[in-house]
Amino acid sequence: MFIIRRSLVSIAIMILIVGCYYYFTRNEEQTVQVMESHGDPIADFSDKRNLVGTADLVFLGKVNAFVGQSNGSKPISTFYVEVVSSIKGTLADKIVQVQQYGGYTNESGKKVFHIYEDDPLLQIQQMYVFSAIQQKDGSLLLIPGYGSELVTDGKENGKLTEYRNAFNAQIIPELKRRSHARIE
């Protein structure tokens, strides 16, 4: 009995020592500093007609995988998305890559997370309605803050209807027209 008690005390003390070691050495690494970015959009995107009007492509899709992240102080994260249903524009492939502002950097030995308009990074295996602008190089950039609306199980049809209605009544912001006219 005495030996058992002694053993239990020894084990408990060992767990305590190991736990404290990890607490003091690992906890620093896991603290991430969050850096926010806030912008001025070309229109009020809380009105989906403006959002759909600004986007070149709007579609329902499921995030398959994280591809990677750009280097530099303003990280852009890239994901593979499986297209479920198209709302605006034509996508040539079933699996597309989308880009989202935001990601992690290492600054002065600390991990920093850059977040744009409180928009968290896409989660793998989740379904979203994506609103993206096609860039000159063909890549698809999600409109920050509004370009990825999470769709929970069973709500897909409702969201599709909502966005299709917005597409039918879309408002193309004047600055999008002006900037496109200049490029052409």
Added chain:
Amino acid sequence: MLILNGRKIQKCWLIMRKSVLALSVTLALIANTSIAYATLKSDSSSHSVDSGEIRWGTYHGSTQYTSARDNAISEWDALGHINIAGDTVFTIEDLSFDDYNMADGYLGWWHKNTGADEIEFNEVYFNVMSDGERNKTALHEMGHALNLAHTTNQFSVMREGQISQSVLYQYDINDYNARWGD
């Protein structure tokens, strides 16, 4: 007496050992739980103000839209609580102005950084905007640098979108005073 003391001592020792055991297990559990929890610390100072001022410079580059930049600086600085002035050799730069080119649906951004913060103007749209529209975006981004959030008030530069506005109205002045006033 000695026997009684011996029993008491033995009892105390037993209680102590049980307490040490319980305490050790509890502390070990707490320490190991802390490992699993990754803290996400939001930067509570989401603005560019440092010791009552914003010193702006060219750490991240410069902007071609100097008129919009200067108008924004002038308007916000005139309110008085936060001194907005150029960086010098004796000061630390808090904010830079520069440009970028990306069709992202945004006229400009304010970025909080670990070093100097940044206001960026988007050439894609700025090149086809009027002076008044550029002024509004510059005022808006400087508003973010001063910790002001978006609003739907029709008289505020913090409302979103393509709007021509070159001065601050009372709504923004009130917001600024509420945040930075005495």
